[in-house]
Amino acid sequence: xxxxxxxxxxxxxxxxxxxxxxxxxxxxxxxxxxxxxxxxxxxxxxxxxxxxxxxxxxxxxxxxxxxxxxxxxxxxxxxxxxxxxxxxxxxxxxxxxxxxxxxxxxxxxx
Amino acid sequence: xxxxxxxxxxxxxxxxxxxxxxxxxxxxxxxxxxxxxxxxxxxxxxxxxxxxxxxxxxxxxxxxxxxxxxxxxxxxxxxxxxxxxxxxxxxxxxxxxxxxxxxxxxxxxxxxxx
Numbered sequence: 001x002x003x004x005x006x007x008x009x010x011x012x013x014x015x016x017x018x019x020x021x022x023x024x025x026x027x028x029x030x031x032x033x034x035x036x037x038x039x040x041x042x043x044x045x046x047x048x049x050x051x052x053x054x055x056x057x058x059x060x061x062x063x064x065x066x067x068x069x070x071x072x073x074x075x076x077x078x079x080x081x082x083x084x085x086x087x088x089x090x091x092x093x094x095x096x097x098x099x100x101x102x103x104x105x106x107x108x109x110x
Numbered sequence: 111x112x113x114x115x116x117x118x119x120x121x122x123x124x125x126x127x128x129x130x131x132x133x134x135x136x137x138x139x140x141x142x143x144x145x146x147x148x149x150x151x152x153x154x155x156x157x158x159x160x161x162x163x164x165x166x167x168x169x170x171x172x173x174x175x176x177x178x179x180x181x182x183x184x185x186x187x188x189x190x191x192x193x194x195x196x197x198x199x200x201x202x203x204x205x206x207x208x209x210x211x212x213x214x215x216x217x218x219x220x221x222x223x224x
Contacts, residue, residue, distance in 0.1 A: 004153065032210040043116075043200055043215035044154075051210055089154070093210065100153035 002027040004092050006101035014109055017080055021104045023073040023090035032093040035064050035075050038103065039086045047075070047088075080108050112137035116201045116216030123223055129174075129188040131219050133201030136182065141203040143184040144213070145176055148198045157199075160184060161207055196223045 007022045023033070032051050036044035048057045048064040050073075056065045061078045077084055087103040116133045123129060135141050145157045156169045158176035166176050173192050177185045184201055201216040 009151075034213075036215075041198075041218070041220070043202075043217045046212045046214070049210055049212060091154075098156070098213070102151055102153050 002092075002094070002097075002099050004090055004099050004101040006088075006090050006104050008104060009102070010105040010107070012107045012109060013080055015080055015082055019077050019080060019106065021075045021077075021088050021106070023075070023101055025071050025073070025090075025092050025099075027092040027094055027099055030092045030094045033064075033066055033073050034091040034093065035062070035073075036089040036091065037086045038089055044089055077106075082108050082110060084108050112203075112214065114201060114203055114214055114216045116219055118219060119217065120220045121222070123191050123221065125193055125223055126190045129186070129191050129195070129221070131186040131199055131201070131221075133184045133186075133216055134182055135184075135203045138182070138203070138205070140181060141205065142207045143178060144202040144204075145174075145184065145186045146200040146202060146215075148200060148218075154200070158186070159207070191221075191223045193223050196221055 004025045013019050032049055034049045035047040037047050038044040047059050047062050050057050050066050052068050063076045066073045085108045087105045089103040090101040092099045113136045143160045146154045147157055148154050158168055160166050160178045163178055174188050199219045202213050204213045205211045
């Protein structure tokens with residue numbers, strides 16, 4: 001069964017610290033992996049899209065990595081800011097569908 | 111640049127009443143359009159997608175329907191709402207279906223059925 005699992009469900013860190021969010025998947029075959037940021041009550045906004053042949057992609061302080069062998073992806077946030085407080089959603093695209101994880105809720109405390 | 115508008119942002123409807131959520135995309139032509147529902151603690155659930163005017167594909171059986179009367183307009187409807195229809199609804203668009211293109215989401219509509 002195609003699944004996308006994100007961990008942790010929620011995370012609280014202090015402003016300025018780094019953090020890493022995980023996305024494990026069983027989707028096969030897959031063509032792309034996406035990370036989105038969703039502020040509370042708003043629509044998700046794209047952070048990165050990687051194809052299965054890419055290992056890493058950055059967008060400012062956000063860096064996504066992909067290990068297709070272990071079927072894992074991570075989103076690393078550097079020098080967190082209060083505005084990083086949001087849910088982060090991982091999505092796997094295969095030929096005919098997109099499968100989304102339940103997201104990780106990140107809270108940045110001052 | 112392309113923009114997506116979705117409305118209303120919030121609505122409270124009684125059980126058995128009709129529903130109409132509207133979404134329009136600007137700045138692009140022939141977009142692929144999507145309606146998603148997002149429940150707390152769960153992933154985005156695709157409800158409908160459309161590759162062109164009048165072409166609607168349903169992903170899950172439900173109390174809802176969708177229509178695309180114009181190229182950049184997508185409407186989510188119900189004749190009689192159920193309590194279970196409550197949730198956060200998102201309209202989205204992409205240039206191509208299921209490819210590596212970015213999916214752009216609207217701001218969402220909170221629906222509470224009472």
